[in-house]
Amino acid sequence: MISRREVIKWGAAAPAFAACSHAAFASGVQGCDAFLLDQRFAAQVPQNHWGIPVMRFDGDVTGHWYQTIDPAWRQRGYVLGGITGSDALFVLETLAQQHGRRVVSRSQVGAADARGIAPVSWIIAPVHPSVVA
């Protein structure tokens, strides 16, 4: 299971992403292995700026899922952070469950649109003993 210390660490990180300032973002990425940025909501974040991969997409997470996330989630570890639409997070959260991972932190960072889709900053981390680093 994920440790209490890790939950606290990542729980603190999400508001930093929410602020989305470069300094706050830089402090928040520590401990994450990659970031997923939904350009519908977070286009201003620089590419690979803090030495970790930043994966960008426009609502459809298929490509990053197949190329990067699925293979990574078959291994131990791999903490993934992101700022995405709540629709994309729903997809990732559902997939995470099957891989022993869970959303350990989430924070809505903007208003929902007319149909309820809101930008969310989040962290998905391994929680099952079979995948915890």
Next chain:
Amino acid sequence: MTVPPGLGEADFADGLAEMRDAVGTEWVFDQPADLNTYRDFYSVLWGEPEEKRASAAIAPANVEQVQAVVRVASERNIPLYPISTGRNLGYGGSAPVLSGSVVLDLKRMDRVLDVNENNCSCLVEPGVSYFDMYRHLQESGSKLWLDVPDPGWGSLVGNALDSGGGYTAAGYRGHWEAVCGIEAVMADGELLRTGMGALPGSETWQQYRMGIGPCLDGLFRQSSLGVVTKMGFYLFPQPEAYLSVSVDVFRFEDLEPLVELLNELEYGHVFNGMPGIGSPVLAQENPIAMSIVPEAEVMNAMVRETGLPAWRGSINFYGPEKVIRAQWDYVQERFAHFEGVKFNETPVVKLPLSPDDMERIHKPRFGIPSLEIFSVGSRGYGDFNPSDGHIWFSAVIPRSGKGIIDANRVMRTECERLGLDLFMFVPSVTCWSRSFVLFAAVPVYKDAARNQHLRDSVKEIIRICATHGWGEYRCPPAFMDAAMDAYSFGDHKLRRVNEQIKDALDPRGILSAGRYGVWPRHLRDGGGA
């Protein structure tokens, strides 16, 4: 601790302990945070006391562990609910039909056991997802395609068992139709192999489906009779090319002959891809939801005013380019007599796909799993939050022009009367051979009052459709009893025979209680619902 119905807390704890011994402590889940992941996120009972929830979940790694768990469950009368990956959102997800069941999560059984390039077949475990299989075929350099549903995150086995469908060629896109060979753990813990798999040493398990005697594969479709642990499938040899075309006709009266000719051409194998029938003039407000079909003179006037076709038949071809071009030429000859007919074609796609083609095509039509539909859905139609989910209402209707018009009018009229929202409405889906399935996507809410209205309305729609001879081919758990009720010939002989089989093969009623309206003896008469 939530306890299965009729079971004492101590007995259940002892049973879970034995299951832990069988699979390992970390693979038994009984904490709220874990069990939350086994909810049906599109449940029409979300947050209500009646929501169907698991008491625990257990994830075995192999057949022997499945057998051990089933034996414990049988000895202690613990209800199990097997899932493959539990991704069939809109049809129940990971949640059991009987609240309090232990979900038997087969996600760890994710081995591709065999791909036979010459036989164009595979044998897989239930945890193999479409993405897993696609990756396996890509990385092994296979020349075979799989047919995928949309989205493609589910399990080949689970989707086939639920009769899911995809988009490629006939014989593959009806996923149950592509099954060849099943292995299942029965309620007594013994292992059954169907077809040629019952013959030790046979090399034809994925070649000849029937074996000898009654063909038992159907016992496991949408059923509560066994835990499927292996399944064989036919795979589609990668074609050389793909061509998508359409035929536009401009009179209300053209629908019946359009469908008749499409049927003849498909059944005669003149084209092999999935056909479709739509109405551009009736899809002006919402391209994925046909509006009500008006009377002939009204519809013909709409066509004249807009210039839009009354009906469009879309046809898809897979095969050598030379062959599919000739087939398309022949199709045009056959439709030439329709007054004002127009033919449309898109450029031939040569296979394997180029990177440019990969970016522009609808991936599931090429056997490529995708999650794009979730983002498309978010840009969809109607005033609801797509993340709250939806359910599918899916009824089998006659494959004729009259079938489309009757089903369209009844559904549109009754849904309006009941105040039932539809954000997608297609009366003639053709994933499955020789039938139309009417598909209506109904938004679900995280609001009990709205969901109560939704449930009442859908049950009413099921009843109305049944009076026309239209029955659902698949449905969410909340409607399984109502859907099975509609199949009432011979004083519900179908359900009664299913119950007799259930009693014979699973006398303690431990497997998938209530699935598709078949309850074990001790839970009949609404006791389990």
